[in-house]
Amino acid sequence: MNRARPWRPLLGLMLAFGFVVTGASAAQLVIHDGARRTEIDTAALLARPDRAEVAIERDQAYGGATRYQAVPLAALLESFPTEDPGGTLEAAATDGFAAQIPLSVVRSAGPDAARGWLxxxxxEAAWPSLPGKPVSAGPFYIVWERPAASGVSPEFWAYQVAALRYVASPARRWPQMTVEAGLPADHPARVGQAAYTAICLSCHRINGAGSADMGPDLNRPMSPVEYFRIPALRRYIRDPSSVRTWPDQKMPGFTVEQLSDPQLDGLIAYFEHMAARRPAR
Known part of the structure; x- marks a missing residue:
């Protein structure tokens, strides 16, 4: 929840239908599962027969409509299969961001499902700088067609991607981030854990759990519910700059479309639950 992803209209047809030439360099994408590792460079990706020009109606990073040269994410990963269909694709970026994308979402198929593209x-045609940043979303950026169809989190639009890693689900990988096993199945904290995994874990750790290094741990040494009044915390999550601001502020707000009111209620319940389960250091 700490990586700036502002929404604003794109500036003319330059961004919507073709990017300005500024001399971006070729890059290497790493794919690995801990035991195996492969590297694919820009030229090899562009030479794939399934490369296509994909139109994105509402780009999460740039806003508005964009077009990209891209390869289907699921097809790219077919050349590097995993034996854990219930696992996670960790999209690690150069700035410390690490999206945790369920493989079930990556592999969703059909006209009524979301489709991910790299x-x-x-x-020859570098992308413009991101709004408010001196760098572009490149060299690789995960974008989605029909994201709402499969519940794609705004944090699954990972940009500046350097590596794609096959990993276990966050709950299996980091049991210290899970709620108490005896909680009822419909407890709000369980909803909150799911929301935290999809949105917050990309930037923040909790009890040391996570791969990201962008924001602070949200339970050590204190939980947000211990230093925010709940109304202020709700407002902060929705619109951080309305509560406090500073020159290097990165955390965006999350709209009701991105984080529903029940999810927000669950997230606060999760913070309260985890505050009571903080492990001794």
Whole structure:
């Protein structure tokens, strides 16, 4: 919840239908599962027969409509299969962001499902800088068609991607982030754990659990519910700059479309639950 992803209209047809030439360099994408590792460079990705120009109606990073040279994410990963269909694809970025994308979402198929693409910034047609940043979304950016169809989190639009890692689900990988096993199945904290995994874990750790290094741990040494009044915390999650601001602020707000009111209620319940389960250091 700490990586700035502002929404704003794109500036003319330059971004919507073709990017300005600025001389981006070729890059390497790493795919690995802990035991095996492969590297694919920009040229190899662009040479794939399934490369296509994909139109994105509402780009999460740039806003508005965009077009990219891209390869289907699921097809790219077929050449590097995993034996854990219930696992996670960790999209690690150069700035410490690490999205945890369920493989079930990556592999969703059909006209009524979301479809992920790996957009490729080419040396001949570099992308513009991100709004408010001195760098573009390249060299690789995961974009989605029909994201709402499969519940794609805004944090699954990972940009500046350097590596794709097959990993276990976050709950299996980091049991210290899970709620008490005896909680009822419909307890709000369980809803909150799911929301935390999809949105917050990309930037923040909790009880040391996580791969991201962008934001602080949200339970050590204190939980947000211990230093925020609940109304202020709700407002902060929705619109951080309305509560406090500073020059290097990165955390965006989350709209009701991105984080529903029941999910927000669950997230606060999760913070309260985890505050009571903080492990001794």
């Amino acid at each position: 957009a490729i910034e080419t040396p």
